[in-house]
Ligand SMILES: [Fe+2]
């Protein structure tokens with residue numbers, strides 16, 4: 001990562017698109033984490049949704065791209081699209097494995113994708129871009145939880161862990177790109193704060209519905225999980241590694257008036273470097 005001196009942007013280094021990054025899921029089972037159906041399907045749902053959620057982020061980013069006049073931000077946007085493109089490609093690889101095992105949920109994913117595309121047609125580009133900023137913050141929050149809580153990946157298939165750790169690391173790297181682009185195009189004013197907050201609230205229920213639907217369908221396709229699997233999942237989410245409370249805290253920080261991307265740059269940079277070593281060593 002090369003340090004940047006450009007004052008227009010807030011990303012503290014040059015972004016890299018690691019096109020040659022590839023994963024091998026040929027031996028990955030569908031229940032790949034702690035032998036727990038719920039925890040495994042939590043990750044499977046994220047992977048199945050990735051081409052849908054990252055699809056809309058990339059479509060909107062491409063649409064605003066022509067209006068971006070700042071060369072440094074233009075480069076960031078292109079790297080952002082590049083990184084998301086490689087994420088989608090590698091999640092499709094895991095999703096293909098899930099399909100081979102009977103868990104591809106092709107019909108459900110295609111229905112969810114159509115719903116998102118129909119909604120997209122009804123919104124202005126400015127509102128869509130605000131949605132992209134909010135979406136990127138949600139992914140950043142999940143990524144930060146993933147990289148800060150080593151217990152999250154405990155007992156996970158090695159290649160699934162590498163995929164999620166790599167994805168989380170790059171999400172942290174490009175955390176502020178879309179916000180910088182939004183401010184460049186539409187300004188940093190009260191309207192921006194209002195739009196970010198309203199879109200945050202409106203999109204939360206859509207995102208919840210997408211993941212809840214995928215989790216339900218994945219569980220329906222599985223052998224009935226035991227009561228212990230459910231209690232271990234609840235413990236995993238709330239007590240240790242306590243994904244839920246930590247995620248909620250990161251998500252809600254976005255609504256605070258003093259919220260700033262890279263507000264805790266030292267922590268973020270150290271998590272990025274640690275993940276880079278884990279994934280590529
Ligand atoms: Fe991504």
Ligand SMILES: [Fe+2]
Pocket residue numbers: 084136139171174
């Ligand atoms: Fe992203």
